[in-house]
Amino acid sequence: MEILINVVTFLLFLQADMKKLLILFFMLFLFIISCNDSKQNKPVAKEEQVAIVFPNFDADSAFNFVKAQTDCGPRVPNTDAHKQCAQLLQNKLEQYCDKVLVQSFVTHTFDGTKINCKNIIGSFSPEEPKRILLASHWDSRPFADNDPNPANKDKPIDGANDGASGVGILLEIARQLKEKNPQAGVDIIFFDAEDWGTRSGQNESGDWWCLGAQHWAKNPHIANYEATFGILLDMVGATNATFKQEYYSTYFASPIVRKVWGKAYQLGYKDYFVNTASNPITDDHVYVNRLAKIPMIDIIHQDNTTGTGFPSTWHTLQDNISNIDRHTLYVVGTTLLTVIYGEE
Ligand code: AHN
Ligand code: ZN
Numbered sequence: 001m002e003i004l005i006n007v008v009t010f011l012l013f014l015q016a017d018m019k020k021l022l023i024l025f026f027m028l029f030l031f032i033i034s035c036n037d038s039k040q041n042k043p044v045a046k047e048e049q050v051a052i053v054f055p056n057f058d059a060d061s062a063f064n065f066v067k068a069q070t071d072c073g074p075r076v077p078n079t080d081a082h083k084q085c086a087q088l089l090q091n092k093l094e095q096y097c098d099k100v101l102v103q104s105f106v107t108h109t110f111d112g113t114k115i116n117c118k119n120i121i122g123s124f125s126p127e128e129p130k131r132i133l134l135a136s137h138w139d140s141r142p143f144a145d146n147d148p149n150p151a152n153k154d155k156p157i158d159g160a161n162d163g164a165s166g167v168g169i170l171l172e173i174a175r176q177l178k179e180k181n182p183q184a185g186v187d188i189i190f191f192d193a194e195d196w197g198t199r200s201g202q203n204e205s206g207d208w209w210c211l212g213a214q215h216w217a218k219n220p221h222i223a224n225y226e227a228t229f230g231i232l233l234d235m236v237g238a239t240n241a242t243f244k245q246e247y248y249s250t251y252f253a254s255p256i257v258r259k260v261w262g263k264a265y266q267l268g269y270k271d272y273f274v275n276t277a278s279n280p281i282t283d284d285h286v287y288v289n290r291l292a293k294i295p296m297i298d299i300i301h302q303d304n305t306t307g308t309g310f311p312s313t314w315h316t317l318q319d320n321i322s323n324i325d326r327h328t329l330y331v332v333g334t335t336l337l338t339v340i341y342g343e344e
Contacts, residue, residue: 055337058172059330065092066160066168066237066329069138070321074156075163076142077115077193086118089138089167089190093122096174097188101221109196110208117192119216124177128185132340133230133294134173136166137194137212137284145199146308146315158320161301161313162195165237165324169333176337184343187227189216191284200308200315213284217291229256230296231339232285236332238311239325241301242271244278248286253295260297263342264335272331278302279309299332 068088073081086102093100103119120138140159144152158164170188177186197209207214230253235241250257264273285296306312313319 055176055334055341057176057330057333057337059326059333061175062168062172062329062333063324063326064168065171066164066324067321069164069167070158070160074142074158075138075140076156077117077139077196078113079156082139085138086120089120089171092171093120093174093188096171096178097122097124099123099126103216103219103221105215105219107193107211107215109193109211110198110206113196115193115196115211117212117215119192119212119221120190121221122174122188123185124174124187125181125185128183130183130343131185131187131227132343133187133189133227133288133296134170134233134336135189135191135213135230135284135288135296136170136233137163137192137210138167138190139163139192139195139212141195141315143199144315144317147317149317152317155317157315157317159195160321160324161235161237161311161319162315165235165329166233169233169236169329169336172329172333173336173340177340180341182340182343184228184340186340191216194284207287209282210284210287213287214291217287220292225292227294228343229253230285230288230294231256231260231336232283232288232296232298232300233332234283234298235301235311235314236299237324237328238301238313239323239328240271241311241325241328242303243273243299244276244302245274246278246283246298246300246302247280248283248289249297250277251280252285252289253297256295256297260299260335260339263338264331267331267335267338269331269335272328273335281309 072085075082075085101121105117108114140163141157144155144157192212194210245257261273283298285298288294288296301311303311308314313323
């Protein structure tokens with residue numbers, strides 16, 4: 001306040017032409033500031049743009065990839081929706097990857113159904129010896145055996161979270177990797193027939209889950225295929241998902257668990273990638289570890305409050321696109337891109 005009074009008194013005592021000069025200076029000052037401002041608002045010219053070096057996972061794009069799958073309908077083997085979605089996934093990988101291979105096979109399920117299946121594989125820098133394997137299952141479960149309504153228990157599920165979420169994230173990652181190739185080679189595998197396992201409450205003996213991963217692990221798409229490590233995504237799209245450190249992941253690949261959970265922690269995602277160990281879960285990574293001998297972890301949503309150990313929509317008709325959260329896709333996608341670009 002005192003300064004203001006001083007300035008006013010000073011101005012009053014100045015000569016008229018001195019005042020004009022001062023006003024002129026002031027206007028010049030304003031002009032310079034406005035020039036600087038308009039420069040900041042102008043779009044940056046093409047040649048001034050810097051290459052994007054940091055991963056920039058697009059959650060809307062990932063969400064659209066999830067929806068494109070559920071729009072096909074439940075992706076149950078031997079159905080038209082399954083055929084249609086296989087073609088969609090192959091087309092997308094062909095758009096982004098250096099090489100695509102579709103592994104067709106026939107197998108049978110616990111209930112004696114003969115099913116026609118496809119593992120769909122896209123590769124980046126196939127010549128690079130250091131490789132990262134990323135995977136998710138793309139089929140959806142033929143029956144909603146966990147649905148609270150008994151009338152729904154024989155209906156097939158959309159599997160927006162259980163299946164499509166992981167595939168959607170990996171398609172967005174493929175789109176990013178095409179834009180900026182990482183140092184390491186990357187293989188993306190969409191496993192078929194993960195989810196035709198025995199019905200809940202039924203005797204769990206036999207390897208009836210993960211039929212696509214079992215087939216691939218016994219018959220890799222390339223003879224003597226090797227990867228430095230692998231990451232499996234399963235149910236990675238629900239709101240406030242929590243990923244515990246799953247038992248087999250730590251048993252077979254503890255350095256990878258530490259690497260991924262460590263990156264997530266650095267990124268501020270500790271509420272998603274929680275620092276808690278969990279019980280073993282039979283999922284595609286178990287067969288990749290045991291049969292193909294590739295250390296692979298599973299990022300899978302677990303929930304202790306539901307009674308099943310999995311999120312409340314698990315194997316119900318509620319596992320549809322309305323329960324997919326873009327932010328969870330973003331958290332998982334950004335963590336994965338940070339891991340991938342961090343590999344020398
Ligand atoms: C078991 O329930 C034995 N495994 C769960 C694997 C799974 C099913 N992931 C998604 N759907
Ligand atoms: Zn499932």
